[in-house]
Amino acid sequence: xxxxxxxxxxxxxxxxxxxxxxxxxxxxxxxxxxxxxxxxxxxxxxxxxxxxxxxxxxxxxxxxxxxxxxxxxxxxxxxxxxxxxxxxxxxxxxxxxxxxxxxxxxxxxxxxxxxxxxxxxxxxxxxxxxxxxxxxxxxxxxxxxxxxxxxxxxxxxxxxxxxxxxxxxxxxxxxxxxxxxxxxxxxxxxxxxxxxxxxxxxxxxxxxxxxxxxxxxxxxxxxxxxxxxxxxxxxxxxxxxxxxxxxxxxxxxxxxxxxxxxxxxxxxxxxxxxxxxxxxxxxxxxxxxxxxxxxxxxxxxxxxxxxxxxxxxxxxxxx
Amino acid sequence: xxxxxxxxxxxxxxxxxxxxxxxxxxxxxxxxxxxxxxxxxxxxxxxxxxxxxxxxxxxxxxxxxxxxxxxxxxxxxxxxxxxxxxxxxxxxxxxxxxxxxxxxxxxxxxxxxxxxxxxxxxxxxxxxxxxxxxxxxxxxxxxxxxxxxxxxxxxxxxxxxxxxxxxxxxxxxxxxxxxxxxxxxxxxxxxxxxxxxxxxxxxxxxxxxxxxxxxxxxxxxxxxxxxxxxxxxxxxxxxxxxxxxxxxxxxxxxxxxxxxxxxxxxxxxxxxxxxxxxxxxxxxxxxxxxxxxxxxxxxxxxxxxxxxxxxxxxxxxxxxxxxxxxxxxxxxxxxxxxxxxxxxxxxxxxxxxxxxxxxxxxxxxxxxxxxxxxxxxxxxxxxxxxxxxxxxxxxxxxxxxxxxxxxxxxxxxxxxxxxxxxxxxxxxxxxxxxxxxxxxxxxxxxxxxxxxxxxxxxxxxxxxxxxxxxxxxxxxxxxxxxxxxxxxxxxxxxxxxxxxxxxxxxx
Ligand SMILES: Nc1ncnc2c1ncn2[C@@H]1O[C@H](COP(=O)(O)OP(=O)(O)OP(=O)(O)O)[C@@H](O)[C@H]1O
Ligand SMILES: [Mg+2]
Numbered sequence: 031x032x033x034x035x036x037x038x039x040x041x042x043x044x045x046x047x048x049x050x051x052x053x054x055x056x057x058x059x060x061x062x063x064x065x066x067x068x069x070x071x072x073x074x075x076x077x078x079x080x081x082x083x084x085x086x087x088x089x090x091x092x093x094x095x096x097x098x099x100x101x102x103x104x105x106x107x108x109x110x111x112x113x114x115x116x117x118x119x120x121x122x123x124x125x126x127x128x129x130x131x132x133x134x135x136x137x138x139x140x141x142x143x144x145x146x147x148x149x150x151x152x153x154x155x156x157x158x159x160x161x162x163x164x165x166x167x168x169x170x171x172x173x174x175x176x177x178x179x180x181x182x183x184x185x186x187x188x189x190x191x192x193x194x195x196x197x198x199x200x201x202x203x204x205x206x207x208x209x210x211x212x213x214x215x216x217x218x219x220x221x222x223x224x225x226x227x228x229x230x231x232x233x234x235x236x237x238x239x240x241x242x243x244x245x246x247x248x249x250x251x252x253x254x255x256x257x258x259x260x261x262x263x264x265x266x267x268x269x270x271x272x273x274x275x276x277x278x279x280x281x282x283x284x285x286x287x288x289x290x291x292x293x294x295x296x297x298x299x300x301x302x303x304x305x306x307x308x309x310x311x312x313x314x315x316x317x318x319x320x321x322x323x324x325x326x327x328x329x330x331x332x333x334x335x336x337x338x339x340x341x342x343x344x345x346x347x348x349x
Numbered sequence: 350x351x352x353x354x355x356x357x358x359x360x361x362x363x364x365x366x367x368x369x370x371x372x373x374x375x376x377x378x379x380x381x382x383x384x385x386x387x388x389x390x391x392x393x394x395x396x397x398x399x400x401x402x403x404x405x406x407x408x409x410x411x412x413x414x415x416x417x418x419x420x421x422x423x424x425x426x427x428x429x430x431x432x433x434x435x436x437x438x439x440x441x442x443x444x445x446x447x448x449x450x451x452x453x454x455x456x457x458x459x460x461x462x463x464x465x466x467x468x469x470x471x472x473x474x475x476x477x478x479x480x481x482x483x484x485x486x487x488x489x490x491x492x493x494x495x496x497x498x499x500x501x502x503x504x505x506x507x508x509x510x511x512x513x514x515x516x517x518x519x520x521x522x523x524x525x526x527x528x529x530x531x532x533x534x535x536x537x538x539x540x541x542x543x544x545x546x547x548x549x550x551x552x553x554x555x556x557x558x559x560x561x562x563x564x565x566x567x568x569x570x571x572x573x574x575x576x577x578x579x580x581x582x583x584x585x586x587x588x589x590x591x592x593x594x595x596x597x598x599x600x601x602x603x604x605x606x607x608x609x610x611x612x613x614x615x616x617x618x619x620x621x622x623x624x625x626x627x628x629x630x631x632x633x634x635x636x637x638x639x640x641x642x643x644x645x646x647x648x649x650x651x652x653x654x655x656x657x658x659x660x661x662x663x664x665x666x667x668x669x670x671x672x673x674x675x676x677x678x679x680x681x682x683x684x685x686x687x688x689x690x691x692x693x694x695x696x697x698x699x700x701x702x703x704x705x706x707x708x709x710x711x712x713x714x715x716x717x718x719x720x721x722x723x724x725x726x727x728x729x730x731x732x733x734x735x736x737x738x739x740x741x742x743x744x745x746x747x748x749x750x751x752x753x754x755x756x757x758x759x760x761x762x763x764x765x766x767x768x769x770x771x772x773x774x775x776x777x778x779x780x781x782x783x784x785x786x787x788x789x790x791x792x793x794x795x796x797x798x799x800x801x802x803x804x805x806x807x808x809x810x811x812x813x814x815x816x817x818x819x820x821x822x823x824x825x826x827x828x829x830x831x832x833x834x835x836x837x838x839x840x841x842x843x844x845x846x847x848x849x850x851x852x853x854x855x856x
Contacts, residue, residue, distance in 0.1 A: 223451030
């Protein structure tokens with residue numbers, strides 16, 4: 031019964047909700063990236079690599095300029111650059127999108143690992159370079175419970191929610207969004223109506239670079255203020271699972287990301303619960319909870335969540 | 350005054366001369382039919398008018414003015430609209446969204462759905478093109494999808510409308526509705542290019558006919574001064590039998606039987622309700638019915654593609670309920686599916702892989718665990734010869750054959766498995782008169798070889814001329830069983846709309 035009590039205590043602790051939100055934030059950004067790319071018909075598993083590169087670039091430029099926001103901006107630029115490679119290979123040259131995505135992840139891991147020595151003089155991990163300050167919103171901070179959750183929190187959390195609202199509007203309420211969806215579903219039909227299939231797909235993929243770059247910036251300068259090798263730690267893939275569970279819809283991806291964030295927070299809080307004794311050797315098992323959840327989600331829901339019909343299929347025009 | 354002039358158009362594909370100095374002139378405000386055998390180059394010609402392909406040689410004039418059409422955008426600008434042989438709709442979007450896609454009305458930064466809906470409804474009313482503006486395209490009937498396609502062209506202000514085999518997928522009632530719409534469009538001054546293989550349709554609706562054969566124009570006729578026989582002769586280059594006659598043939602013992610079959614459709618609703626029948630060796634059993642009355646689900650269940658809820662299937666007396674398609678094929682079942690692009694062949698595969706599908710593991714095509722390509726090539730050449738598949742090119746990709754030739758590949762493959770029981774669904778959809786004659790003869794030949802045949806068709810003429818017995822399906826149930834020589838088209842028509850045989854007989 032101690033377990034039940036421990037679980038109960040986790041759920042009434044505002045810290046659990048705060049950690050859930052902050053753990054969800056990079057997933058929200060990255061899964062949005064996935065949505066943009068895949069609804070236009072380009073599978074983008076490179077999110078993991080784009081995040082890693084974004085995390086690295088933002089630390090480098092924060093360190094160079096002393097301004098974290100320049101760091102964040104450069105994370106977006108590097109994300110777009112890597113996404114552009116993906117777009118170029120998979121749209122222009124009709125390459126296999128999964129293979130390309132995998133290659134880009136390896137490239138991102140290679141570049142960031144290699145540049146650690148020449149730039150920071152040591153491998154593994156950088157020193158603290160600066161961090162985006164949490165913002166305190168007067169009025170909210172004083173509310174009991176809720177104040178403890180979002181009263182003082184990273185601005186990235188708010189940005190993530192704003193990004194979801196913006197994306198939902200763009201995808202479902204504008205002409206561009208309608209075209210994006212049509213191109214992912216039936217590019218041939220879109221082409222016969224004079225829609226620039228390649229242009230729209232480029233847009234979708236480049237936007238996925240913007241969002242995944244932001245996700246990366248959050249991991250480094252947003253959360254800890256430093257860069258660690260391989261620090262994206264599989265979150266790009268969890269974001270893909272969130273995108274699928276969220277039925278390729280920004281709001282759905284948000285909710286799914288929150289679920290994954292909550293599972294991370296849950297694992298984290300249970301490990302440090304004083305009611306149950308968790309030995310150090312068992313602790314890593316708790317960290318697997320989000321990944322196990324991913325497997326369940328992907329196995330159980332992939333069939334029900336229908337991807338855009340032309341997702342992953344390169345479009346080639348007639349003669 | 351010509352609305353469209355295409356002069357000396359030449360278009361080559363690898364190994365194929367699809368258009369060989371084709372000249373087409375279409376008078377403004379007329380309905381101009383284009384007919385020709387499968388693969389004659391009709392769709393290719395139209396695709397060049399719409400900018401999807403580009404002519405290797407030749408010139409195009411619209412309203413007397415020379416134009417170069419680089420893509421659909423240019424074609425739309427010239428007032429050309431096209432309804433493709435295979436619809437170009439986005440399944441997950443609504444009717445209104447599909448119509449305006451690419452030329453969407455705007456309100457500030459937003460997509461103006463209200464105005465889109467309103468404009469679609471106005472066009473729909475003006476031309477009698479009934480559509481449900483808010484329904485998703487995947488949920489509406491084929492007939493309505495076609496009306497959506499026509500509205501799409503009108504919304505873009507098309508004056509020249511190309512209809513590439515619009516009637517191939519329609520029921521007779523829907524064809525009549527389409528013709529009414531076409532007449533209305535014509536009286537509104539629009540020019541219509543109409544492609545069809547059904548000569549009676551061409552006779553009924555068109556003002557002039559251009560006949561194509563092997564990439565060339567072989568004739569241009571005034572509809573009022575010609576007849577189906579003459580058109581068919583220009584098309585095929587010889588006299589064609591428009592309806593085959595079948596000899597008497599005594600059926601043998603039962604080869605296939607279903608008992609109390611119940612099958613559900615994709616939405617989980619009962620689509621086939623307690624259906625029982627048998628097929629004897631050397632007998633053709635026809636299933637008539639308006640599309641969407643459970644025929645598709647019945648065929649899928651029989652061929653092992655769909656789960657059976659209850660009831661049983663027997664092959665030569667053996668219970669084969671729940672067998673996989675491969676197990677059924679090994680019993681001796683063959684299947685010519687209704688949708689050749691979905692279930693019949695693989696567009697990205699060469700002809701030689703397409704014709705061995707399903708039999709690919711047999712020793713005829715293998716060499717130990719490997720495919721024996723020499724044998725496969727040889728086999729494919731023979732099959733293409735025997736079934737007159739054009740172009741006779743074994744490396745041609747499945748998706749690059751014309752519709753009719755895709756069908757011949759599938760028919761050839763299935764017949765060559767030497768089945769004991771053959772399920773044939775819509776075998777002649779989209780085929781030219783010569784090919785229909787050919788396929789009907791093949792089916793009758795199978796009957797003479799004592800194969801049991803289940804024929805599902807929306808073409809009553811086909812059902813009547815081939816079947817020994819006719820079963821009529823309505824809302825998943827069998828309304829009755831009749832013999833073609835003892836019934837009339839009217840009686841079957843009554844049953845197709847939900848009257849049981851006894852009621853239909855009473856009138
Ligand atoms: N993209 C392509 N690549 C290669 N060959 C092609 C391509 N499109 C058409 N062809 C070939 O060009 C010829 C003309 O084809 P087309 O589709 O125009 O015939 P069609 O008259 O419309 O026939 P159907 O009545 O069967 O639709 C055929 O031999 C076909 O195989
Ligand atoms: Mg055609």
